[in-house]
Amino acid sequence: MAKKLVSVLRGTPSWPPPLWLMRQAGRYLAEYRALRARAGDFITLCTTPDLAAEVTLQPVRRFGMDGAILFSDILILPWALGYGLRFADGEGPVLPRWQPEDTAGLDLRRLEGALAPVMEAIARVRAGLGEDTALIGFAGAPFTVACYMIEGGGSKDHARTRAVAYREPRDFENLLAVLTEATITSLSLQIEAGAEAVMLFDSWAGVLPPSLFRHYVANPAARIKSALGKQFPEVPVIGFPRLAGGQLGLYAAISGVDAVGMDTATDPALAAALVAAPVALQGNLDPVALLAGGAPMIAEVRRILAALRGRAHVFNLGHGILPETPPAHVAELIALVRSGGETA
Ligand code: CP3
Numbered sequence: 001m002a003k004k005l006v007s008v009l010r011g012t013p014s015w016p017p018p019l020w021l022m023r024q025a026g027r028y029l030a031e032y033r034a035l036r037a038r039a040g041d042f043i044t045l046c047t048t049p050d051l052a053a054e055v056t057l058q059p060v061r062r063f064g065m066d067g068a069i070l071f072s073d074i075l076i077l078p079w080a081l082g083y084g085l086r087f088a089d090g091e092g093p094v095l096p097r098w099q100p101e102d103t104a105g106l107d108l109r110r111l112e113g114a115l116a117p118v119m120e121a122i123a124r125v126r127a128g129l130g131e132d133t134a135l136i137g138f139a140g141a142p143f144t145v146a147c148y149m150i151e152g153g154g155s156k157d158h159a160r161t162r163a164v165a166y167r168e169p170r171d172f173e174n175l176l177a178v179l180t181e182a183t184i185t186s187l188s189l190q191i192e193a194g195a196e197a198v199m200l201f202d203s204w205a206g207v208l209p210p211s212l213f214r215h216y217v218a219n220p221a222a223r224i225k226s227a228l229g230k231q232f233p234e235v236p237v238i239g240f241p242r243l244a245g246g247q248l249g250l251y252a253a254i255s256g257v258d259a260v261g262m263d264t265a266t267d268p269a270l271a272a273a274l275v276a277a278p279v280a281l282q283g284n285l286d287p288v289a290l291l292a293g294g295a296p297m298i299a300e301v302r303r304i305l306a307a308l309r310g311r312a313h314v315f316n317l318g319h320g321i322l323p324e325t326p327p328a329h330v331a332e333l334i335a336l337v338r339s340g341g342e343t344a
Pocket residue numbers: 021022023024025026027036042069070071072073074075087091092093138154201203320
């Protein structure tokens with residue numbers, strides 16, 4: 001029998017809904033901070049199989065979520081293609097600022113070898129997971145990975161990326177095409193290594209106008225879902241076009257993904273109307289409500305559960321857990337969702 005998380009992602013509703021949390025492994029956990037200090041560098045943590053597997057399992061062991069998400073990062077993909085990457089303390093990721101001629105240097109042949117430690121981590125996580133917990137693999141969507149490459153790191157408005165998309169569409173499309181193929185390879189390898197569902201994080205999808213959204217967000221997701229669907233028809237794909245708002249319906253229809261992630265700003269009732277069943281919905285508690293805890297958190301959780309009752313719904317946050325979140329609030333959240341919103 002399929003694990004509950006997987007069957008809901010494939011469109012079968014379940015009450016109370018299964019749950020996992022974006023960034024469920026990370027700095028809010030003392031055991032993560034200890035292991036991170038031991039590894040020294042974040043990339044070392046992601047590419048040392050024992051450490052990456054242990055960090056993946058930490059939150060599941062502590063809280064018993066229905067899903068474990070592989071501990072890695074969306075920027076490990078360009079790193080594996082030979083593109084520079086470092087994580088500066090307190091500054092986030094730093095990459096070389098992409099120029100059109102850099103696309104030719106992205107080496108798809110390096111991928112399998114460079115990602116081998118990640119696949120080994122996946123195999124170890126699977127060996128350490130209970131029968132009811134599903135392992136989720138992931139990648140950044142091509143557009144969001146391109147944003148980090150073109151900006152050379154994070155950005156408030158991604159103006160440089162959008163300027164490239166308008167002024168140099170051929171160069172931009174070439175970059176996205178290479179990243180799309182690399183994403184298909186990475187996700188296929190993750191599934192072969194043991195991932196039971198995969199998620200595509202398009203964190204910056206919402207900075208694009210509708211015309212570009214279709215080309216650079218929905219179409220690459222369609223290409224990725226179609227390639228994975230041929231090889232692994234039973235493995236659900238979750239698409240998360242963050243801040244895409246009213247375009248969620250178009251995204252679901254064009255991409256063919258099995259489930260759509262809702263960000264914090266999305267009204268779950270509106271998402272349920274825009275995204276046709278049996279496509280599942282995932283989300284979308286405000287991570288700040290989790291940080292705050294107590295009565296406001298309880299009210300938000302009940303509102304989300306009520307809006308999606310009867311739909312295939314995976315409970316999650318609307319974005320990643322904040323590092324300041326008290327772990328006790330996570331335990332309370334899980335008990336609350338597991339009781340269908342009744343306890344507390
Ligand atoms: O638990 C999980 O969700 C799995 C692991 C995971 C990480 N990053 C670990 C991480 C996942 C799924 C990601 C996705 C990711 N990474 C996204 C998409 C989701 C989103 O947040 O929008 C993006 C945009 C990135 C890029 C990235 N990685 C940034 C901007 C940063 C710096 C910001 C920060 O939180 O420090 C990272 C670093 C990172 N990735 C950390 C973790 C736990 C913190 C590293 C540390 O320990 O210092």
